[in-house]
Amino acid sequence: MPREAPYLAMAEALRARIVAGDWRLGERLPSRARLAAEYGVGRNVVQRAVDLLIADGLLEGRAGSGTYVRVPRERLRMVRSRRRDHSLAALTERGRAGAWDAHSEVRVPAPEDIAGRLALSAGDLCVRTCYEFLADGVPVQLSESWESMALTGGTPVVLPEQGPLAGRGVVERMRSIGVTVETVVELPRPARATQAQANLLGIAAGDLVLAIERTIYDTSGRPVETADIIIPDVRREVVYEFEVDR
CATH class of the missing domain: 1.10.10.10 (Winged helix-like DNA-binding domain superfamily/Winged helix DNA-binding domain)
Incomplete structure (x- = not known):
């Protein structure tokens, strides 16, 4: 042998x-x-x-x-939910109360892949917002969100975490400028953490993560926001929950 x-x-x-x-x-x-x-x-x-x-x-x-x-860490459940008694794009996290840090940049040229997801031309100006979500002070999720300045520029909601609707979410912010959100599409894929992601999440580069590509559309089918969400597998298990039409 x-x-x-x-x-x-x-x-x-x-x-x-x-x-x-x-x-x-x-x-x-x-x-x-x-x-x-x-x-x-x-x-x-x-x-x-x-x-x-x-x-x-x-x-x-x-x-x-x-x-x-490695010290074993508690693996918490994250439920990404679409239920009739919640707003369409809630997709909220259940479990321990969390907090987040966010930083927005304006007039950022859209990379080719982001432009394609937002139905823009490469280089069109966007607002990019990077989020770090925490649970009990421990980073559990990263998100990089993109919105077209052609849609939100010059409005009070151009910055997601500032202004009168700061932190209220895409649905409410868009509604305030006359845009009605109808659909959320998420594409989850397994991936390995980059060094930059590992540094922010407190994990090792190459650790398994769930990468979710999310795009939110209005009633006309126009994409109004797209985001890349990174969830470390060692910290969270992700469950999708949907209500069945009766």
Whole structure:
């Protein structure tokens, strides 16, 4: 029978020591050089073994610091809901009360992909708003939202988190300028966290995330807002809830 790949054997040896408590939760592992010398293998074998255990959620890498035994985090449920007793675009999060930070930029040229989603030409000016959502002070979701300035420019609601309807959501803001929202389309995909996303979410680069491409349309089928939403898999499980027409 073929011999087991050295990095797989190394990963199992490290896994057994972690389970046995040789390294406590949150404790830093020895350096790769030290582990390589201890087990008589090359550093590339240690690296592949550690990468495997990071992917399995047993370890976590911290840039410039080392590799640590991952502390299990509570995985909370997020319900994205479309019910008749809620506004169409509520898609709200249930569970612990949260907070958010937001930063808007105006007159940002739309990249080609965003322009396509908003039925604009590449380079048309937009408002871009970046959100960081928190639960118990822990970041649990990122969102980058885009709205066309041709639609909201010069109105009191040009900035989503400022003005008379700050924080009231797309539906109410659009209604105030005579635009009626009718449809929300979400396209969820599994993805891996970029380094920038990992830094904001407190996870490791390459960790599994759910990437949701959301676009909101008015009654004429015109897209009025589009957003890219990033949810770390280790923190949240996402459930879609719909009411059945009777």
